Amino acid sequence: MNKKMRKQILAVVLTLVFFVSAIAFAFFSANESNVAYATGGTVVTDPDAMLADRYSPVDVGDGIVAAIIHKPTGLALTNTGLSNVVAEEAVFSDAQLWTFVKTNSKNAYKLVNHLDNRCLDIDSAKTENATNVMIWDDNGLDCQRYYFYEVDGSYCIRPVHCTNDRILDVYSETNNVQIYEYIANNPQQQFAIVVPGEEEEPSSEQPLPEESSSEESSSEEPLPEESSSEEPSKPSDETSSDAPATPGDAGIVVFVILAVISLSAIVVFKKIRRS
Numbered sequence: 475m476n477k478k479m480r481k482q483i484l485a486v487v488l489t490l491v492f493f494v495s496a497i498a499f500a501f502f503s504a505n506e507s508n509v510a511y512a513t514g515g516t517v518v519t520d521p522d523a524m525l526a527d528r529y530s531p532v533d534v535g536d537g538i539v540a541a542i543i544h545k546p547t548g549l550a551l552t553n554t555g556l557s558n559v560v561a562e563e564a565v566f567s568d569a570q571l572w573t574f575v576k577t578n579s580k581n582a583y584k585l586v587n588h589l590d591n592r593c594l595d596i597d598s599a600k601t602e603n604a605t606n607v608m609i610w611d612d613n614g615l616d617c618q619r620y621y622f623y624e625v626d627g628s629y630c631i632r633p634v635h636c637t638n639d640r641i642l643d644v645y646s647e648t649n650n651v652q653i654y655e656y657i658a659n660n661p662q663q664q665f666a667i668v669v670p671g672e673e674e675e676p677s678s679e680q681p682l683p684e685e686s687s688s689e690e691s692s693s694e695e696p697l698p699e700e701s702s703s704e705e706p707s708k709p710s711d712e713t714s715s716d717a718p719a720t721p722g723d724a725g726i727v728v729f730v731i732l733a734v735i736s737l738s739a740i741v742v743f744k745k746i747r748r749s
Contacts, residue, residue: 487739488739491735491736491739494731494735495731495732495735524638524639524656525623525625525630525632525639525641525656526621526623526632526637526639529623529624529625529630530623531580531581531582531621531622531623532581532622532623532624533576533581534574534581534583534622534629534667535574536574536575536576537573537574537575537576538573538574538667538669539571539572539573539574539669539670540571540572540574540668540669540670541564541566541570541571541572541668541670542572542585542631542665542666542667542668543564543665543666543667544561544644544664544665545628545661545664545665545666546661546664547561547644547649548563548564549561549562549563549644549649550562550563550564550565550566550570551570551594551651551665552567552569553569553570553587553589553590553592553609555569555589555590557608557609558606558608558609558650559594559607559608559609559651560648560649560650560651561644561650561651562649566670567589568587568588568589569587569588569589571587571588571670572585572586572587572588572594573585573586573588574667577619580621581621581622582619582620582621582634583619583621584612584618584619584620585618585620586612587609590609592609592610592611592612593609593610593611593612593613593618594607594608594609594618594620595607595610595617595618596608596618596635596636596653599615599616599635601635601637601638601640601653602640603640603652603653603654603655604645604652604653604654605640605652605653606650606651606652607642607651607652607653615635616633616635617633617634617635619633619634619635620632620633620634620642621634622667625664626659628664628665628666629664629665629666629667630656630663630664630665631665632656633653636653638655639655639656640654640655640656641653641654641655641656641663642663642665643660643662643663644662644663645662646662
């Protein structure tokens, strides 16, 4: 084999090495942010990933009867009797009590209100921001089924049909319940599930007036501070600081691929020189 042909073959091999390396680097760089890691038993991806990708729906109990409390304000999701749902003072009336009915093995729940036995529903099965949350007859659709994600001691509630990361949200100016894009650490989207009997236990221990008044003042003071901190339409400044950094596994993989290709090129070149 003459020198000219050797140079041509070497040029082809080096060109292939360059293009394969460039493709591998581009592929792994684009997917590096999606490398998952485990934390506390929950699979989490990059900070910009959707709620459903960062957390798994939890089992909150099939058949339980409870109120859904907006944690920053202590207000309860309430059936107004006019097909609308708002957040009002928690008194645990039938309008504020919901039966949680599990509808499948993936922890999806139908929420049936005790006032009229109708279901929590997303208006016209829409998925846009600020779509109204309402009450409607049970129709078996995903716009009446909900996933509960446990995030930092609170629940984020996502309608099953909202694959675009819209979750329940209380609009601070009117206390109307709507759906809005998930924003990490946004108090307007944080809820608690409270069984009436469990909520009444602290109030039954009031033999001493002085103790009961101090408990009431301490339980009510933090609520206004949290509710006034953020609005549903504004992202939290803490989003990026709370999310751990993504591991650099992609860089290691690219390095290994380049090393293998380079060694292969050297072997081929040596064989060409010997021939």
